[in-house]
Amino acid sequence: MRATVEKLSLSEISPKIMQSEIRSMTVECDRVGGVNLAQGVCDTEVPEPVVEAAIRAIHDGNNIYTRLDGITPLRQAISQKLERHNGMKADPDGEVLVASGATGALYAACLALLDPGDEVILFEPFYGYHLNTLMSVRAVPVAVPMAMHTWEIDLDALRAAITPRTKAILVNSPSNPCGKVFTLAELEAIAALAEEHDLFLFTDEIYEYFVYDGAKHISPATLPGMAERTITISGLSKTFSITGWRIGYLIADRRWLGSIAYFHDLTYVCSPSPFQYGAAAGLMELPDSFYTSMATEYQAKRDQMCSALTAAGLTPSVPPGAYYVLADVSSLPGATAKEKARNLLRDKKVAGVAGTAFFTGGRGENLLRFCFAKRDEDLKKACDLLRGKI
Secondary structure, eight states: OOOOOTTOOOOTTGGGSOOOHHHHHHHHHHHHTOEEOSSOOOOSOOOHHHHHHHHHHHHTTOOSOOOTTOOHHHHHHHHHHIIIIIOOOOOTTTSEEEESHHHHHHHHHHHHHOOTTOEEEEEESOOHHHHHHHHHTTOEEEEEEOOTTTOOOOHHHHHHHOOTTEEEEEEESSOTTTOOOOOHHHHHHHHHHHHHTTOEEEEEOTTTTOBOTTOOOOOGGGSTTOTTTEEEEEESTTTTTOTTTOOEEEEOOHHHHHHHHHHHHHHHSOSOHHHHHHHHHHHHHSOHHHHHHHHHHHHHHHHHHHHHHHHTTOEEEOOSBSSEEEEEOTTSSOSSHHHHHHHHHHHHOEEOEEGGGGOSTTTTTTEEEEEOOSOHHHHHHHHHHHHTOO
C-alpha cells in the first residue's frame, strides 16, 4: 500500500520566513570573490584579554553546561558594566540573563511575554531578524515608518499604530540598518506611550558603543518608571568582534526574567561556556578608553565609507551610530533594489544589501545597506573598488 503524504506540509508561517537577503548576498559575494559589505560580521581583531581568557577556560575544563542564566563572573561583570556605562542597576542574581546572542535573548523574551496575535510595534527601517522573530512566535509586527533619510519618528503615526492588541514597542538604538540614535526626547515620548497603554518596551542596544559626532546612547530602562516594563537586550558580539561566539545578555525585572530564562534554556540551553569566560574578562579588564577609542576608529571607517559612496554617485545617509550606511542607489541600473545590489556586485565586486530587506510596502527599492565593520585593508579595497581605482 502506498503511503499518503497529503498531511505533510510546512507550517503556515514557513513560506513567510525566507533566507535573509543579507545571507543571500553573502553567498553571491563569496561566489564572485567580492568584498562583502553585506553582512555585519565585524571581522576586526578580538581584544587579547578576551581571546586569552576563552582559551584558558577551555584548558581549565570549563566546557560543560553553565547554569541557565550564565556564569557568575559574567553576570556580575555585566551588572557592573551597566551601572558604570548605562546608569542602570541590575541584580546579577535575578535580573541578568546571559543569552545565546542578542538574537537568542529576543527570541526567549518573545516566547515568554507574547501570545499569538499580540501586536508589537517596530520602527521602519527595521532589522529583518526582529520582524521574523516576532512572526516566528505568531506575534504581529506593526511597522511605523520613520522619515526617509533623516529617520525622524512620527509620534502621531506611532500613537495611531497602538491598538487594544498592542503588547510591546521594540526600539533598536543605535539602529541597524540606518544608524539612528534615538534622542532623549524621542525615548521619553515612547516611554510615555508605553506607560499610558501599559506596554512592554523591548530594546536592542547591541551597537551601544558605536556612536559618533557627539551622539549619546541612552538606555530606556533608566527613564522614570520604565525599569519594570523594559526588556533590555544587548551583547558583546559587536563590541569585542566575536559575532560567532554568541554572547548576548538580557536585563529584565525579576518578575519576567525567570520565565525568559526558562525559554532560553529550553531553546539554547546556554551560551557557550568558555566564551562566557572570555567575555567576562573583556568586561572586567578592558579600560573605558577601549570603548571611546573604538568609537573614534569606527567614525573614521564611517567617513571613509561615506566618502567612497559619494564618489561613486551613491548618496549616503551619514549615520550617527552603529556600523551600517544606507545609501541612495537610484543611479545604479536595475528595476529593483535586489537587481541594483547584484549589478553593483557584478560591476564593482562590492556587496551591499537591498534596502527592501528593511522595509514593508515596497519602500527601500532605491537603497542599499553597506557595513563598514571591516579590517582596514578590506575596507580600503572596497572603497577603491567603488571609486574605480581597482
